[in-house]
């Protein structure tokens with residue numbers, strides 16, 4: 001059976017259920033499967049099958065300790081009518097790429113693909129491990145993750161969720177998405193501080209042993225929904241397999257022919273899931289990793305040196321404004337052929353020297369990747385061009401990916417069909433998209449959404465519709481040093 005072990009060399013092994021509960025290794029490494037399973041089916045067998053069938057077969061190959069009934073129940077609870085498209089993940093051709101539309105879930109961004117199933121994977125794991133405490137998810141968010149986690153965990157039995165976001169530090173639409181969240185078990189607070197303060201505050205709560213005791217007394221254990229949990233990564237592998245099957249079904253490729261995969265990348269989770277799909281047996285020629293001005297990954301893929309000595313930019317693709325891409329650690333581990341000590345040394349160098357350079361062996365493995373970036377201006381131009389020439393509306397993150405893909409094609413002449421991860425609805429970033437298509441943004445975020453709908457006739461995602469009219473349920477604003485008390489008060 002596949003076991004899960006840490007990227008940093010500790011010898012502990014876990015079942016997938018244990019790794020999902022634990023979240024992060026005892027040595028602070030990330031859990032990786034002892035081997036990446038081969039696809040458990042032939043392409044012929046699964047072409048034309050619904051998303052849930054493909055997801056089940058792919059996920060079962062990784063989560064062998066879940067019974068078929070358990071996993072099926074998780075999948076059925078996750079990928080239901082809260083997705084606005086029957087297909088769950090439609091694949092659409094526009095310009096030179098096939099867009100894998102991952103944003104039709106409740107919060108209109110791709111994080112729903114994993115965060116709608118994680119609560120069920122987690123509560124099932126707790127039952128399997130005879131953990132009788134309730135689990136409380138604690139999250140600091142700069143906007144998108146918090147809402148997707150709230151939506152995923154809302155009213156899931158056996159769970160509570162507490163989210164902290166920086167007061168004035170998220171967009172109006174994001175703020176309202178969170179403050180109107182329904183669900184008896186949801187708790188949302190703005191903190192008087194920035195995102196780093198929120199993140200540090202949450203980390204301090206996790207390492208506070210006295211609080212842990214107090215929570216145990218009232219029957220609660222803390223957990224996190226951040227993207228290093230293996231329970232978020234594996235569900236993402238499924239949609240790349242599904243996308244490949246759809247390209248066969250559409251007659252774009254024949255069984256076994258290679259594709260390119262293009263991913264707008266921040267924390268390296270989404271593109272790593274594509275890499276796992278490749279290791280399972282999806283033929284991929286290049287993994288094209290697209291960044292915005294925060295192009296630490298572009299430079300890393302080109303040089304083998306990961307270097308944090310650089311300016312941090314706030315861009316119009318904010319979910320990719322990241323300098324430390326946590327999930328890259330998993331790729332390093334696989335390319336180092338499981339030498340955890342080597343990964344551990346690189347991560348120590350990153351923490352202490354703010355940079356590291358990988359071995360020649362790891363560098364050789366990076367050749368499957370192409371790194372590129374697009375700046376804000378190019379991103380806007382790309383949105384405008386796709387809309388005017390193709391009648392296809394994309395958000396800023398997806399536009400970064402498309403622009404980098406066009407650069408790749410020009411540089412290499414490679415015309416292999418490309419599957420491009422489309423990670424958010426254009427409505428999520430309506431201000432930027434309105435400007436990019438030349439209609440000017442509205443008075444505020446809500447007005448931009450309305451304006452974009454009027455201009456394009458693209459349906460507004462249900463979760464963003466009439467957001468300004470929904471009841472505000474969460475009004476709490478707390479000081480940084482009162483976060484712990486806020487958690488206790490929420491749970492008592």
Ligand SMILES: *Cc1c(COP(=O)(O)O)cnc(C)c1O
Pocket residue numbers: 109110111144227264265266267268269270271319320397423424
């Ligand atoms: C989170 C996010 C990304 C980046 O995904 P990673 O898995 O962190 O690389 C890209 N686009 C959008 C819209 C996102 O929300």
